[in-house]
Amino acid sequence: xxxxxxxxxxxxxxxxxxxxxxxxxxxxxxxxxxxxxxxxxxxxxxxxxxxxxxxxxxxxxxxxxxxxxxxxxxxxxxxxxxxxxxxxxxxxxxxxxxxxxxxxxxxxxxxxxxxxxxxxxxxxxxxxxxxxxxxxxxxxxxxxxxxxxxxxxxxxxxx
Amino acid sequence: xxxxxxxxxxxxxxxxxxxxxxxxxxxxxxxxxxxxxxxxxxxxxxxxxxxxxxxxxxxxxxxxxxxxxxxxxxxxxxxxxxxxxxxxxxxxxxxxxxxxxxxxxxxxxxxxxxxxxxxxxxxxxxxxxxxxxxxxxxxxxxxxxxxxxxxxxxxxxxxxxxxxxxxxxxxxxxxxxxxxxxxxxxxxxxxxxxxxxxxxxxxxxxxxxxxxxxxxxxxxxxxxxxxxxxxxxxxxxxxxxxxxxxxxxxxxxxxxxxxxxxxxxxxxxxxxxxxxxxxxxxxxxxxxxxxxxxxxxxxxxxxxxxxxxxxxxxxxxxxxxxxxxxxxxxxxxxxxxxxxxxxxxxxxxxxxxxxxxxxxxxxxxxxxxxxxxxxxxxxxxxxxxxxxxxxxxxxxxxxxxxxxxxxxxxxxxxxxxxxxxxxxxxxxxxxxxxxxxxxxxxxxxxxxxxxxxxxxxxxxxxxxxxxxxxxxxxxxxxxxxxxxxxxxxxxxxxxxxxxxxxxxxxxxxxxxxxxxxxxx
Numbered sequence: 001x002x003x004x005x006x007x008x009x010x011x012x013x014x015x016x017x018x019x020x021x022x023x024x025x026x027x028x029x030x031x032x033x034x035x036x037x038x039x040x041x042x043x044x045x046x047x048x049x050x051x052x053x054x055x056x057x058x059x060x061x062x063x064x065x066x067x068x069x070x071x072x073x074x075x076x077x078x079x080x081x082x083x084x085x086x087x088x089x090x091x092x093x094x095x096x097x098x099x100x101x102x103x104x105x106x107x108x109x110x111x112x113x114x115x116x117x118x119x120x121x122x123x124x125x126x127x128x129x130x131x132x133x134x135x136x137x138x139x140x141x142x143x144x145x146x147x148x149x150x151x152x153x154x155x156x157x158x159x
Numbered sequence: 160x161x162x163x164x165x166x167x168x169x170x171x172x173x174x175x176x177x178x179x180x181x182x183x184x185x186x187x188x189x190x191x192x193x194x195x196x197x198x199x200x201x202x203x204x205x206x207x208x209x210x211x212x213x214x215x216x217x218x219x220x221x222x223x224x225x226x227x228x229x230x231x232x233x234x235x236x237x238x239x240x241x242x243x244x245x246x247x248x249x250x251x252x253x254x255x256x257x258x259x260x261x262x263x264x265x266x267x268x269x270x271x272x273x274x275x276x277x278x279x280x281x282x283x284x285x286x287x288x289x290x291x292x293x294x295x296x297x298x299x300x301x302x303x304x305x306x307x308x309x310x311x312x313x314x315x316x317x318x319x320x321x322x323x324x325x326x327x328x329x330x331x332x333x334x335x336x337x338x339x340x341x342x343x344x345x346x347x348x349x350x351x352x353x354x355x356x357x358x359x360x361x362x363x364x365x366x367x368x369x370x371x372x373x374x375x376x377x378x379x380x381x382x383x384x385x386x387x388x389x390x391x392x393x394x395x396x397x398x399x400x401x402x403x404x405x406x407x408x409x410x411x412x413x414x415x416x417x418x419x420x421x422x423x424x425x426x427x428x429x430x431x432x433x434x435x436x437x438x439x440x441x442x443x444x445x446x447x448x449x450x451x452x453x454x455x456x457x458x459x460x461x462x463x464x465x466x467x468x469x470x471x472x473x474x475x476x477x478x479x480x481x482x483x484x485x486x487x488x489x490x491x492x493x494x495x496x497x498x499x500x501x502x503x504x505x506x507x508x509x510x511x512x513x514x515x516x517x518x519x520x521x522x523x524x525x526x527x528x529x530x531x532x533x534x535x536x537x538x539x540x541x542x543x544x545x546x547x548x549x550x551x552x553x554x555x556x557x558x559x560x561x562x563x564x565x566x567x568x569x570x571x572x573x574x575x576x577x578x579x580x581x582x583x584x585x586x587x588x589x590x591x592x593x594x595x596x597x598x599x600x601x602x603x604x605x606x607x608x609x610x611x612x613x614x615x616x617x618x619x620x621x622x623x624x625x626x627x628x629x630x631x632x633x634x635x636x637x638x639x640x641x642x643x644x645x646x647x648x649x650x651x652x653x654x655x656x657x658x659x660x661x662x663x664x665x666x667x668x669x670x671x672x673x674x675x676x677x678x679x
Binding site for chain 1: 427599
């Protein structure tokens with residue numbers, strides 16, 4: 001089963017994405033973002049395809065994929081909860097809320113549940129530092145977090 | 160009576176606090192009551208503790224209500240919100256709210272007032288006057304105006320913007336670039352985000368002026384991926400500007416061309432460092448480059464490049480519109496103009512406060528910010544992001560100024576101030592600084608790559624009470640090496656939070672008062 005909202009892997013579709021972006025200056029990053037947007041992660045077979053298209057070595061493309069925290073090498077859960085772990089959120093008790101979320105979901109930070117339902121991750125700053133602690137669930141921003149809002153996020157992810 | 164206009168911000172902080180639900184509930188309630196009114200999605204004023212802050216246009220001015228919950232809407236309408244009438248959530252005229260009234264808004268003059276994607280609104284509030292002036296006086300006079308303003312890099316390094324521009328203008332090449340650093344990764348900062356979401360044309364105008372001034376025809380905004388709304392608003396604004404002939408060939412009849420596009424980062428903090436950012440824009444790993452050559456000589460794709468912080472570029476339009484001398488008259492010492500200071504973390508009145516340099520840290524935290532949100536005593540503030548020092552309360556007389564902070568082994572950075580109350584464990588924060596550096600190090604230089612990991616391990620030992628004195632000496636020595644031996648500010652400045660925590664709060668490191676605590 002592929003992840004909700006994402007397309008199943010298709011080399012043809014990947015070629016098309018690469019083709020659309022390859023003439024941009026510094027095309028590797030826009031291509032990788034577009035690949036991840038389509039498939040939810042950067043599948044391994046796409047690496048040599050990008051390398052060939054941009055006249056780079058596989059090692060160079062692999063180097064780019066692995067350098068950036070955003071690029072996933074495995075599919076994410078159907079819901080992704082990102083809890084901010086940076087200083088401003090820490091000053092408002094994010095560490096304890098993070099422990100609570102991990103306990104509620106039965107996941108460690110960075111893990112995806114075995115049923116593929118939810119991924120829990122830290123994020124370093126959403127720019128919501130004046131309404132900390134902050135989180136993002138499936139791209140939606142949530143500020144002024146407390147245990148009650150964590151419960152709501154967990155319920156949303158379990159739906 | 161003409162149709163009332165109601166403003167509900169479309170800003171990441173406002174959205175995180177429920178602004179979309181407020182706008183939706185309001186629209187439904189208005190429809191159900193058969194009331195004519197237009198909901199405008201403005202940017203935020205930056206008074207974030209009041210978000211969602213709803214404003215209503217009245218003959219007397221814009222009356223504000225906040226923070227508004229969807230469930231408040233019926234009562235607000237019953238109370239006569241559309242006529243600006245009173246209600247427990249009513250804050251009066253928004254311009255009269257002391258937090259806003261005390262500010263000097265030059266860079267952020269339009270934020271929250273206009274519809275971010277209305278070019279007419281932008282122009283009606285002074286927009287594109289700076290570019291018109293730049294076209295009128297020509298490239299070299301434009302560069303001089305920026306130089307005369309005393310504007311310094313708002314990313315933290317504080318390098319004079321005019322000198323960067325002069326260098327690029329004087330370097331001949333077949334292609335030059337303007338790069339905007341919008342990789343605002345410092346915790347406690349949101350100034351770039353506020354501009355992009357509240358006044359995107361201001362950045363576009365600033366970059367266009369820069370392009371025309373130095374002879375660059377192409378601009379890139381490198382925006383962090385954690386800001387999806389900013390990216391979306393900017394993309395739309397760029398398309399609108401292009402359609403209106405404000406980007407592209409023959410900008411405002413100048414005979415010069417300039418166009419720009421957005422590029423998205425991918426979660427690497429180090430890409431806020433200018434050379435790592437350029438590498439990333441080129442599609443490579445965000446590994447720091449050794450300088451020289453300076454980006455002004457060999458920058459993006461080895462071409463002369465102006466790389467400026469977003470706030471520096473967004474300040475250029477007002478400098479051109481009102482003149483370098485006007486801007487220079489604000490501030491103190493060598494810190495000229497205004498700084499958008501971002502009050503964040505455990506603070507009662509968190510938000511953006513733009514003011515002339517020189518205001519004291521204590522005034523910002525206590526008088527403007529209202530102290531902690533928790534109501535407990537302030538223990539320390541971290542100024543300047545994850546690489547900035549922790550300042551204790553006894554240093555609250557420090558004026559907000561590049562040099563005054565540097566004299567205290569601190570930095571103003573991008574203007575973020577994160578407040579912590581007395582429950583914070585400073586040894587834990589010092590450890591976090593090392594851990595963050597280890598997590599984000601690009602790996603090019605040894606002091607940063609290895610030093611940060613060893614630093615974290617050493618702090619673990621100190622916190623466990625293991626050979627404390629000896630390990631504190633090792634930590635101090637390690638910080639010294641990182642500070643002097645790292646290639647960029649990531650490894651070079653991580654010692655600031657670590658050493659300031661140790662210097663000012665030795666008790667949190669389980670120490671007796673007498674420590675081998677060389678504070679530099």
